[in-house]
Amino acid sequence: MLAITAIAVVRFRRLFTVVMLFGIYSLLSAMIFVVLDAVDVAFTEAAVGAGISTVLMLATLVTTGRHEKPPRHHPLLPLAVVTVTGAGLIWGTLDMPGFGNPADPVHHHVADRYVIESPREIGIPNMVTSVLASYRGYDTMGEVIVVFTALMGVLSLIGIRRQRKQSTPPPENSATRRPYPVLQVMAILLIPFIILFALYVQFHGDYGPGGGFQAGVIFAAAIILYTLNFGLDDAMLLAPPKVVLRLSALGVLIYAGTGVVSMLNGGNYLDYNALSHDPLQGQHFGILVIELGVGITVAAVMIAIFFAFAGKTEKQ
Amino acid sequence: MNAFSLFNYWIVIILMMAGFYTVIASGNLVKKIVGLNIFQTSVFIMYISMGKVIGGTAPIVTVNSELYSNPLPHVLILTAIVVAVATTALGLSLVIRIKEAYHSIEEDDILAISQREDEAE
Numbered sequence: 133m134l135a136i137t138a139i140a141v142v143r144f145r146r147l148f149t150v151v152m153l154f155g156i157y158s159l160l161s162a163m164i165f166v167v168l169d170a171v172d173v174a175f176t177e178a179a180v181g182a183g184i185s186t187v188l189m190l191a192t193l194v195t196t197g198r199h200e201k202p203p204r205h206h207p208l209l210p211l212a213v214v215t216v217t218g219a220g221l222i223w224g225t226l227d228m229p230g231f232g233n234p235a236d237p238v239h240h241h242v243a244d245r246y247v248i249e250s251p252r253e254i255g256i257p258n259m260v261t262s263v264l265a266s267y268r269g270y271d272t273m274g275e276v277i278v279v280f281t282a283l284m285g286v287l288s289l290i291g292i293r294r295q296r297k298q299s300t301p302p303p304e305n306s307a308t309r310r311p312y313p314v315l316q317v318m319a320i321l322l323i324p325f326i327i328l329f330a331l332y333v334q335f336h337g338d339y340g341p342g343g344g345f346q347a348g349v350i351f352a353a354a355i356i357l358y359t360l361n362f363g364l365d366d367a368m369l370l371a372p373p374k375v376v377l378r379l380s381a382l383g384v385l386i387y388a389g390t391g392v393v394s395m396l397n398g399g400n401y402l403d404y405n406a407l408s409h410d411p412l413q414g415q416h417f418g419i420l421v422i423e424l425g426v427g428i429t430v431a432a433v434m435i436a437i438f439f440a441f442a443g444k445t446e447k448q
Numbered sequence: 449m450n451a452f453s454l455f456n457y458w459i460v461i462i463l464m465m466a467g468f469y470t471v472i473a474s475g476n477l478v479k480k481i482v483g484l485n486i487f488q489t490s491v492f493i494m495y496i497s498m499g500k501v502i503g504g505t506a507p508i509v510t511v512n513s514e515l516y517s518n519p520l521p522h523v524l525i526l527t528a529i530v531v532a533v534a535t536t537a538l539g540l541s542l543v544i545r546i547k548e549a550y551h552s553i554e555e556d557d558i559l560a561i562s563q564r565e566d567e568a569e
Contacts, residue, residue, distance in 0.1 A: 154482050161489050168500045169517035173492070173525050180533045185485065188533075192478060192540045196547045210473035218465040225457040259519040260526065268523060275527040282534035289541040345530045430530060437537045444544055 151193060155186040171341040172260045175333075179349040184434055187356060191441035261343050265419040266404060272422070273387050276429050280384050283433040292373045292440050319361040326354040334427050335420070344423035348430025355435050364442045373439055376432045383429025387422050394418065456497040463490035475555040477543045481536060488532050495521040 158181025165174035264272055334347035359367035391401040404411075404418025463486060470483025499521035543553055550558045 150479060150482055154485065157486070158489070161493060164493060165496055168496050170496045170499065170522045170525070173496060173522050173529070176526050176529045177489075177492070180529050181485075181489070185533050185536055188537055188540055189478065189482070192543055195544050196478060196553045210469055213472065214465045214469045217468065218461050221461045221464070222458060225461070259516065260522045263519050264523045264526065272527060275531055278531050279534045282531075282538045285538045286541045289538075289545050343526075345526060349530070349533075433534065437534075440541065441537075441544075 151186060151189045154189070155182045158182040158185070172258075172343065172346070175341055175346045176349065179346060179353060183353050184349060184356070184438075187360075187438065188441055191438075191444070195444055258341065258343075260341075261419065261423070262415075264343065265422055266415060269391075269422065272426065273391070276384055276387055276426055279433050280380060280429060283380060283436055286437050286440050290440050290444050292436065292443055316361045319357050323354050323358055326357070327351060330354065330431075334423065344426030345430055347423075348427040348432075349434060351427070351431040352434030352438070356438050359438065359442060364439065368439065371435055373436065376436050376439070380429050380432035380436060383425045383427070383432065386425030386428065390418060390421050390425070457494070460490045460494040460497070463487075463493070477546065477553040477555065478540070481539045481543070484539070485532070485536060488528075492525045492528065495525050 158177060162174045162178040162182065165171075165177060330347045330350040333342035333350060334344060336342055355367065355371055358370060390404075394404060395401050404415045467483045467485070467487030467490060470486065471480050474480055474483065499518035501517050546558065547553050550561050552558055552561070
């Protein structure tokens, strides 16, 4: 089914259809992740792929036009290249270990240690969180910095439109300012619950699926829903771009700062055992704090990127 | 080992090739980015399906389960998805800038315009 959707995406020339199908494709792959036991990943994919990417792509389409021109080249050459590459890869898989076999090499080496030792060493039930935030804390810090750098890139390319000056008020035509009352009321009803859910995901990530990345994206989705219904100006009053940008840097700072604090307490960089006299408590505290940093950065970056795209769209 | 034990890899390869085809055969920049995303997702599915253990449960410690799926690929892909959306946003913003500069997001048109500009110089 996923393959069918993917091929449909390739075939359609109307870009609007392509983008909507891509959203469906993301949602389907999130379901596959649930079936394959990757609940944390499914969570992220559903929020990011089906939510934020689709919105960003739609925003781009508004500025760039909806139709793809028919290709001038004949599709035979790329098709041949693709077929040859695919056949080569399939030939390569014949040596791969079968699906789901516990004796596969992937499931040993370090993975054993994560599964067996992490409940005792880190003391939290969700292994994904403990690997993410503690064993591989350096990697995750790198990822957060990459996300932050991407924001810098987007801003240097298109920038956030400045707020309208109060001296030139937008046209107070109530018909254009409040076009969809039903949607707006629904949005008002939904947004508090979305934010509540984001906070739950943020702070419950130790025990269930969830964590900073997911919570940040869900939080950003709440703000984006507000923007879609009430317009960019109102949303910028709610979450001023200046504050959002500072927050995105603050998250990185919290993460990196936690590492420095653990060094000051006599441990290695990002060694949470040093944060408290009881190593387990230290781990718990450290993970909570850096997940908070991740959440703040991801939410702020997503909101800022959306503002940048939305500002571009309104100008057209 | 039966015939279906490699099925997950084949689906991944079909998806990957669909994404690859979109990237090389389509002239539209937005569609190229969609293709790139499909390619990316196929890699995600490959990792996650490698991490699955038949009979295992999600890697969250519970009392009534001894066998868990491998948490390591989950961690890698979790962060990869968020980075993917950030890079997608960067790509899309490049597309918007290209549209502003060339008034087109079709590869052929852009090439023609920049060639004309080169000749004019």
